[in-house]
Amino acid sequence: MILTLAFWIHMAATVVWIGGLFFQAAILPAAAGKILSISQQAALMESIRRRFNPLAALSLALLVATGLVQMTANVNYNGLLTIDNTWGLSIVAKHVAIGFMVLVGIVQTWWLQPSLTRAVFLQSVSPTDEHSLQSLLKRNQLLTRVNFSVALLVLLLTSVARTA
16 A cells, blocks of 8 residues: 555655656746747746745655655665666666756756846846847756757656566
C-alpha cells in the first residue's frame, strides 16, 4: 500500500511540476505575446512564477520523498549511486538532470526574477526603453524552455529505468 501511494504521489507531483513548466514554456508566452505589452508580459510572468514556485518546491519535496521509497523498493537497487546495471545508470542520470533543473530554477528564482521585478517596477514608475525588460523576459523564457526540455529527458530516463 505504501509503494502504491508513493507511485501515485510521485506521478501527481511530476504532473504538477512538468505541466507547469510546459504551460510556462509553450502556451503562456505565445498567448501573452499576442495581446500584452512587454511590461504586461513581464508582470504576468512574475505573478505566475510567484504562484508556481511554491507548487514546484512542494512537488520537488514530494518527488524526493516518494522517489526514495520507490528506489529502495526496486529489485535493481544495489545502493546509493551504485551504477552496476542499466537501471542504476538511468537513475543516476535522472538525478543529475533533476539537479540541473533545480539549479536553473534557483537562477530564475533568486537572480533573474528579482531583476524582472525591478525592471517591471522601474517601467511602471518611469516608462523607458523596454529593451532591457524584453531581454530579461526572453532570458527567463529560454531558461523555462531549457528546464522543460530537461524534464522531458527525465521522463525518458524514467522510462529506461522502468523497462530495465
